[in-house]
Amino acid sequence: MLTGQRKALILDILRRDGQVIAKALADDLGLSEDTIRRDLREMAGEKLLKRVHGGALPLSPDLPDFSARQSVSSDEKRRLGAHAAGMVRPGQTVFLDGGTTNAEIVRHLPKDLPVTIVTHSPTIAGELEHHSAADVILIGGKLYKHSMVATGAVAMAAIASIRADTFFLGVTAIHPARGFSTGDFEEAAIKRHIAQCSAETYVLATREKLNAASPCQILPMTSVSGLIVSSDVPEESLAPYRDAEVSLLTA
Incomplete structure (x- = not known):
């Protein structure tokens, strides 16, 4: 699976489930967890999701004080x-x-x-x-x-x-x-x-x-x-x- 396809899948999972678990997704796709974590880091840098321990969440609104x-x-x-x-x-x-x-x-x-x-x-x-x-x-x-x-x-x-x-x-x-x-x-x-x-x-x-x-x-x-x-x-x-x-x- 190409990187772009993985990232599109990650966004689909976020919309459907409200979270992505890195280990579970890696197991499902037969990939290393490091590969999924790298995708999540890149997507967080692109403001597509929020990285958390073990996976990712959809972005939540940034609130001022x-x-x-x-x-x-x-x-x-x-x-x-x-x-x-x-x-x-x-x-x-x-x-x-x-x-x-x-x-x-x-x-x-x-x-x-x-x-x-x-x-x-x-x-x-x-x-x-x-x-x-x-x-x-x-x-x-x-x-x-x-x-x-x-x-x-x-x-x-x-x-x-x-x-x-x-x-x-x-x-x-x-x-x-x-x-x-x-x-x-x-x-x-x-x-x-x-x-x-x-x-x-x-x-x-x-x-x-x-x-x-x-x-x-x-x-x-x-x-x-x-x-x-x-x-x-x-x-x-x-x-x-x-x-x-x-x-x-x-x-």
């Missing part, structure tokens, strides 16, 4: 936030993950809506300053500054005592085979714990996060109640999620 992300609010994020806010009912307990997309949920909530908002993000809590009818529960812990959320044992214990009606989960990447993922192990554990303590979990899926994978899995695709996606996302991008029988809510 939180303050830079906070200053950018796209029309897509506003539409997703407005749709999610419309799902919140009076009297509910809603857990809001950190992130700039989830901040748009708060900005679209009626300021007189009687609701309990739980969050481990001080920036999300700050957005609720003028929501006079909302009770706000801020979870503390070790601050993960990249996402401005609390992590660690203190946060885990506090979250365990709460049962939210709905959790709006923030992620850095979404893949039909690899599920929902983020870049930090501790943050992934907290997100997974919140989902386990919530009746329903929804993800606001901006276009650049689809069909990508980050190193730390949060949940498999079938573990959430639905994805909220923009109406202008091409159908071919959504087809793998429909095939996986994931509920898609269009904003």
Whole structure:
């Protein structure tokens, strides 16, 4: 098999499985593992994939620091936030993950809506300053500054005592085979714990996060109640999620 053919096969496997295991692929093709690893190094240099120990993952979006992300609010994020806010009912307990997309949920909530908002993000809590009818529960812990959320044992214990009606989960990447993922192990554990303590979990899926994978899995695709996606996302991008029988809510 020629080098170009191997690389095309590697990309096909990434799209299908969300990962490439170097040893398994070498065994399947009857090649040395060094040959596959060399292909992966070259493809990583060409920005076609992300090298990890033992193989490769699809590229995930490179995120700037939180303050830079906070200053950018796209029309897509506003539409997703407005749709999610419309799902919140009076009297509910809603857990809001950190992130700039989830901040748009708060900005679209009626300021007189009687609701309990739980969050481990001080920036999300700050957005609720003028929501006079909302009770706000801020979870503390070790601050993960990249996402401005609390992590660690203190946060885990506090979250365990709460049962939210709905959790709006923030992620850095979404893949039909690899599920929902983020870049930090501790943050992934907290997100997974919140989902386990919530009746329903929804993800606001901006276009650049689809069909990508980050190193730390949060949940498999079938573990959430639905994805909220923009109406202008091409159908071919959504087809793998429909095939996986994931509920898609269009904003």
